[in-house]
Amino acid sequence: MSVAFHHKLLHASVIRERVHVPRGRVYCLAATTTKPRPDLAELAVEPRLPTAPGPLISPDRPVLNDPSLKSTWGHRAWLACGCTTVLVALAKSMVASSESHVWAEPVLAGAVGYVLADLGSGVYHWGIDNYGDASTPVFGAQIEAFQGHHKWPWTITRRQAANNLHALARAVAFVVGPIDLICNDPTMLGFVALCSGCIMFSQQFHSWAHSTKSKLPPPVVALQDLGLLVSRSQHAAHHRAPYNNNYCIVSGVWNEFLDYWKVFEALEMVLFFKFGLRPRSWSEPSSEWTEDAEEDLYQVEA
Ligand SMILES: [Zn+2]
Ligand SMILES: [Zn+2]
Secondary structure (H helix, E strand, O other): OOHHHHHHHHHHHHHOOOOOOOEEEEOOHHHHOOOOOOOHHHHOEEEEOOOOOOOOOOOOOOOOOOHHHOOOHHHHHHHHHHHHHHHHHHHHHHHHHHHHOOOHHHHHHHHHHHHHHHHHHHHHHHHHHHOOOOOOOOOHHHHHHHHHHHHOHHHHHHHHHHHHHHHHHHHHHHHHHHHHHHOOOHHHHHHHHHHHHHHHOHHHHHHHHOOOHHHOOHHHHHHHHHOOOOOHHHHHHHHOOOOOOOOOOOOOOOHHHHHHOOHHHHHHHHHHHHHOOOOHHHOOOOOOOOOOOOOOOOOOOO
């Protein structure tokens, strides 16, 4: 048990009515998971949080008006920069297409960009769900935000704006800005505009997947129902055991393929045997992964 975890439990004991002292337990592996277990000696015994008989409120549970969940002017400025570079790429592509009277290739390239953005969002989501922590360079804040997202899914609607959306917008601004300056090919610009735009707003699409139907604008619900944006029901599976599937959050079109062929599980095995990196999804569900439900804010409607 880590010192931080121990401290957290001691702190919780002061404010909770009932606290169970955690202790290591031995579990039957065949009964607790369907995941491949490459190293049984390492994985056989795991500390497990106590099971509370009644609902417990985490002492570090975020509140909805937490300032850390809100956007700053800096975040908005980066979002504006990212949007500007995407719109410039799109406008240049359309102008060049109309001048050359070639529309099919740029439109097709845009469609390919949209499809690949879904794959990119899945790789990004899988990476920060499973590896690194808050101290990881560059992605530390995003990793922390996504970990909180699993325990408190409703925070995605706030924290995505304060962390992942602006981080992706900044990356898009740095990558797409130079392309806007040097590229005049309508096909390439069409691909870049759609791919970067969908990756940048993948966190917004993710947020919508956590909203109730009644709280979403009708066009968004229609796009979700058409499968053009990741659906609420499909993404809900990501937040249920075994917590290792449905990572793609633009359209979700790649999820079935990636999960059927266990692509991410294969990558996890490679990273484990090559570098000793153990993904978080191999652990038994703990307080970090188990959803602390907020019924009125996180509901999935069929
Ligand atoms: Zn996740
Ligand atoms: Zn989610």
